[in-house]
Amino acid sequence: MQFHLLAAAYLFFKHRWKFLLGVLVAVIVLMGVTLAIGKIYQNLDRDPDRGAIAMPNGALGESFATPIYLDQGWNVADTLWYYNTTQGSALIPYDFFIALEQVDSEILFRDNQHMDLFRYLPQKPTFFNPDGLPVGFTKEYYRQMNYVGFTCAACHTGQVNYQGQAIRIDGAPAKADMVSFLLALEKALVQTLADEAKRHRFNERVLALRHDFMDADQVQDALHHWTTKIELYNRINHSELEYAYARLDAFGRIYNRVLQYVLDKGQLRGILLELLNDNDQPLLTAAQVDHALDAINDTIIGDDEFLLIVERLMSSAPGAPALDEQSMYLIRDALFNEPNAPVSYPFLWDITHSDYVQWNGLAGNAAVGPLGRNAGEVIGVFSILDWSAQPPGFSLSAFLTGQRKKLKHIDFTSSIDLINLQRLEAQLKSLTSPVWPEAVLGEIDRPKAARGKRIYAKYCQACHELIERDAWDRMVIAKMSDINLVGTDPTMAENSVNYTGRSGNFKYTYQDTGVGPLVLEDTAPVIQILTSATTGVVSSADPDKFLFRRWLDWLYTLGLSFFENDVKYSVKAGQYRPDTTTRPYDSLLAYKARSLNGIWATAPYLHNGSVPTLYDLLLPAKRPGDPENGEYRPQQFLVGSREFDPQKVGFKTEGYEGFVFRTDLKGNFNNGHEYAAGRTPQPDGTVLPALDPTQRDELLEFLKTL
Template identity: 30%
Template sequence: MYLDQGVDWTAAARADFYSRDQGSRLITLSWMQALKQRNGQPFLADGLSRYGYLPNPANTANLPVGFHASGPQDFQVVGMTCSACHTRQIEADGKVYRVDGGPAFVDFYALLGDLDKAVGDVIASDSSFAPFAAAVLRSTTPDAADVADLRRQVEGWYLRFHTLIVRALPRTGWGVGRLDAVGMIFNRISGLDIGPPPDFMIPGNMKTADAPVRYPFLWNSPRQDKTQWPGFAKNGNDILGLARNVGEVLGVFATFEPKRQGAIINFLDNNSTNFDGLNQLENLVKRIGPPKWPWTIDAALAARGKAIFERDSAEAGCSGCHGIEDGEQRFPFVKTWRTPVQNVGTDTREYDILAWKANTGVLKGAYIPFATAPLKENDEILNILATSVIGSIAEHLLAGGAPSTNARVAAAPDPGSSDTPESLGLVRLPPTLQDLLTAFDTVSTSEAIKKARRQGAERASHAQLPPWGSYEARVLQGIWAAAPYLHNGSVPTLAELLKPSGQRRSQFSVGRKYDIENVGLATTQEPLSDTLSVTDCSNINSGNSRCGHEYGTSLSDQDKKALLEYLKTL
């Protein structure tokens, strides 16, 4: 049953959202079709439902919702799109409900690990490669040269993918519905994309991605003035939305191989980012409304809960952080929703990821002229990401949507060089793109730029991030459909979140079964489920701490029940 998510969210929009190409290039389709599961069955036999992905009957290759195959027939490549991680189903009273834009109940960790093993098994020997080659080449007796060429391609893919899996994945899985997205994006860009040819890797840049967070819900996300759980990405208009989405697609295996051409960096050389697709997806996300509660609501009780929600006190005070209020002004005349970023005592592990540094490889010295300072040889990965995203978008837009040698926006001058941005033919970003320079809270602040210029383009100090362990507080429309809660998904229900953190469950099952009364995950989650163990406030940097957000915990039982009833109406 499809939930009511507004008149703009139509069946056609949904179908587009489920399969729109954003530029992700994970693995060749024919290879994936020829791979085997650990039990010997074809890898795609169940359409990846064993990992929690949802069936998409419209896909002729048996790929689930959020996966697509792009390219000419017989040469198609499998990629992922937004809906893979942002579509969920919940089950209650024997009925199944679809929540578009909701946090997916999927195990991306298991998918990555199993795909790595499947390809590793294929290339382990000539005898294991032979049936794979026969299937891919569609011949029982393929030409030896074709087999050898295919093997070189598969081994080249596996070298990069396996290096990422071995170095980035923690020993313990993230769990269903969770992913260290920032860590994996950082590892993808710094570890696989900016090194020297032929493999473009800098393996030493990769670190263990052990700060899992839950997938956020997408409805209303284009309206926020900040995104990412720590709030480090500015947001609220189309150009900032594009920056958010380019960073995302680079993390889910878009091809990105920036090239140095003398003193110039070319960000669009072999860059698979589908800018048109990303723009269409952002327009689709704008149409997704918050899901309406499909069950009965006690109107009188909800009215009492609304008064508690809007109460101006530390006892509840929900609306102070989670109400709809005007945020920052964006170009041209866009008013955002305020997204407060503050520390409420929750898990701090993601801030360890934000502090990562890496060798900048081919991007050493890269900068956005008249805007940011050059990347140092060893720099913060957040700065590497910002430069990669801003550079790619600026080149694309200044070139009219196609690569052009006349639209370079970043340079890497030699030490002691007298070159200037003007002498290198670099382009100053026009006023319509100025918001792009603020997309990430890095060195693009005006004072940092001035300081960098005074020091001869030397890197300025890192911009001011919020206090360690601060995360965004979103408007709570549709929050009833987004369990589990807190940024790291460490609390199973809203009722549990209203308990003091020491009384919250230390272990619970994650799955689609829904608890209508407690608003969140049901206690029993058979058959498809995952058990998550969480820590208390004594280990707040575990990545799995249930600590913090004590608001509303001192309310009476009757007031808590009323507040929950009101949250169902949002």
């Protein structure tokens, strides 16, 4: 039998090798043509203003002329492609976002004045953005439906205003208040459902677009569905700590989305039966739990099923528990973790030259690390996760996530666009840090800066190395500092390691760590679960493409990740707790120091945005017993303004209706990193004397040059 098979194979290849070679050549040519067309398309949007517009009556009392751009290595087309390239985010149907009105108003929700209130940057219509959506909002097409979603630019494009002149800075931290935006979106959707006149206008606008909806009933069904989804997302991710502008607990929210989608029916049933009410009585009976979970998939609870369970738990129908909001929050707390550690949006220049990224160095940047990191990010910003349970059989994602011996395995189909994530990462290679614009913000005192450079070498350079901003071979080495050494607010680092959740179908699978493989238990660190989930996503091809192209694109993306990524695996630098077999993620209980190129454009400072200016960062935090007449970091200040203070190097902190940032709340602490104040030891243990006012001024002048 084996002889006959070998003979047949020999004859096939003998007579078909020319055909196979021709197919291979055709595939290579097709891919080349596709890539060439893509490159041409990428350069089609050439609006000279890069879509930016003036705002004569902007939010928070601001007004500014059409923003200018600094030379950061990108041309007009590069910027506009970055702003508008989808990554697979699907917040709500696109037509809904176009048609939706604000609460108690007939003005559109997407109106520039309204979006500016959340500090999203307004834009005019351009080729890639025909409806003039703000920076970082774009149209996503997935499985015959158009959605509005976020791009990288929504959180990583900054603006500095000074005396009426605005400067857009690509890759800089955004001022965006995503939480308030999502809460306002929820209220607008809810009111549209409830208000007959508003609903009628909404229906007319959506149907007039003639895109994805054919009649009013279809619009109303979808409106109810998406309103419920946004409501659920906001409930799951409610935090007692307000984020306000320029911050987001992205990892906390990514963690919660993953926990929602990996949960299995048995685990959920066990959790619901264990819950007690205020009288220490079972919150739900077994019959009520079984009713809520009737006909739900055993292996994985899909998005629609999760919404159905919530609806059943809150229903007042016979046999249903009719749970109130307080009881639903009890369930929320049992399933998810509070995302209460908001951090500043990091800047993106030099990210492709960095060995480790994220504030606590969580993500290695070697090999396919960037692809996994970006896939995790899109999970957090509303990708559609069409994950499903599949019968036994070979699956690459099941193999790589350790599910090959499971009775059923999770298929990780999603809207996440891997090839665009790879292209966006490649685009960031050419982005350089912004140079202080002396023509707008004032000239740098070079002799003073030279004196400041010597102070920098002594006080800062052990952690914040100096690099050439445009050197092609530059490498940004993350210098990790244990949270107890650097002394800054520990909440983000602690949450990343200590948060746990139910592992679903990943239970009893092997998870690689830096100290060896671990077996995931029923309850596991969310970081382990997230790693498995992103591995599954990265190993799944795009379902929106026909079979042949789907796998060619996937192979091309993986190939680029390996062969175009110059970052190789390396041991972390700095002082941190080593990972051990009993504590495999202890190295994450640290924060990262990195090159400070462009630091002037990235206020507020520290990882949690608790210090408004570089001037304030050089001061000590006030401690009990400190004299009242000393100079300290502000204990509270306003955030939200884009108006720049070139003397203190940061944004305006008073004189407008912004958000009051309080530093006495956990997650907002402004202590630590007090090297210039003579309180935090250097890496070698030396405590240098506090800088005097003249020295601080000189160091600040040098920081402007970076």
